[in-house]
Amino acid sequence: MKILPSSLREKKRYIAFEVACESEPVERKALLDEVFFATQALLGDVGSCEIGYRLMDFNGFRGIMRVNLKGVELARAAMATVCSIKGSRAAIRVLGVAGTIKAATEKYIPSENISPTSILSKPISSEQVSGTVVRKRGDELEIVPDDKEVLKRANVHYVGLTSFDLRSLKE
Numbered sequence: 001m002k003i004l005p006s007s008l009r010e011k012k013r014y015i016a017f018e019v020a021c022e023s024e025p026v027e028r029k030a031l032l033d034e035v036f037f038a039t040q041a042l043l044g045d046v047g048s049c050e051i052g053y054r055l056m057d058f059n060g061f062r063g064i065m066r067v068n069l070k071g072v073e074l075a076r077a078a079m080a081t082v083c084s085i086k087g088s089r090a091a092i093r094v095l096g097v098a099g100t101i102k103a104a105t106e107k108y109i110p111s112e113n114i115s116p117t118s119i120l121s122k123p124i125s126s127e128q129v130s131g132t133v134v135r136k137r138g139d140e141l142e143i144v145p146d147d148k149e150v151l152k153r154a155n156v157h158y159v160g161l162t163s164f165d166l167r168s169l170k171e
Contacts, residue, residue, distance in 0.1 A: 010052070011069035014098050016108035017079060018062045020137075021090035022157050025060025030086045035065075039078035051075045056101060064104050072097055089157075131159065139163040 019026050032055055039048040051071035056064045067075040079092045098104035131145035135158070142158040145151065150159065 012066050012099075013069055013072050014056065014101050014104040015065045015067060015072070015075060015079070016062070016095040016098070016104045017065060018093045018095055019060075019085070019090060020093065021085055021088055023086065023088040026085055026090070027060075028055065028058050031055070031058065031063075034082050034085045034090075035079060035092070038081045039075070042078050042081055043074060047074060048078075051078070057105075062095075062109050064101060064109070066101075129159070129161070134158060 019031065032053075035053065036048065039051060039053070043051075050068065051074055052066075052068040053075065054066040056066050058064075065075070065079075076094050076097075079094060082090060082092050084090055095108035096104065098107060129143070129145065130147075131143040133141050133143050135142040139162050141161045143161060144157075145159055151157065
């Protein structure tokens with residue numbers, strides 16, 4: 001059987017994405033299971049087959065997923081519905097879509113591959129908030145407060161702060 005010429009093959013797109021999960025890093029198989037489950041729940045069997053997912057690269061935090069051209073928007077929608085991975089709360093953020101793996105990597109995946117959890121573990125202390133910084137992403141910080149009662153009342157693992165919050169704490 002002959003191979004189809006490139007003009008007759010289905011066009012592919014590459015979705016660069018980032019996973020924010022409480023139990024970082026995320027395992028490749030667990031991510032795929034949740035994405036496939038979310039896609040099937042949202043679109044059914046036929047819709048999930050039309051997307052044609054293939055995980056090209058994943059390092060536990062960021063990755064590149066190949067999809068069919070016609071299924072890009074459906075794949076983005078399905079990836080956005082993932083709310084937990086292996087029982088831990090999680091969210092998948094699409095960084096961008098490109099026509100080649102190289103373009104997706106250069107445009108959307110930062111070259112300094114520093115894992116967010118290895119950046120900081122510095123204590124923060126003020127009259128209103130005190131705790132240890134566990135994650136920094138841009139202007140946002142996530143801290144584990146010294147007062148564990150705050151976590152119980154809010155039913156969360158971390159408390160989020162922005163640079164605006166930190167400035168108002170200093171004043």
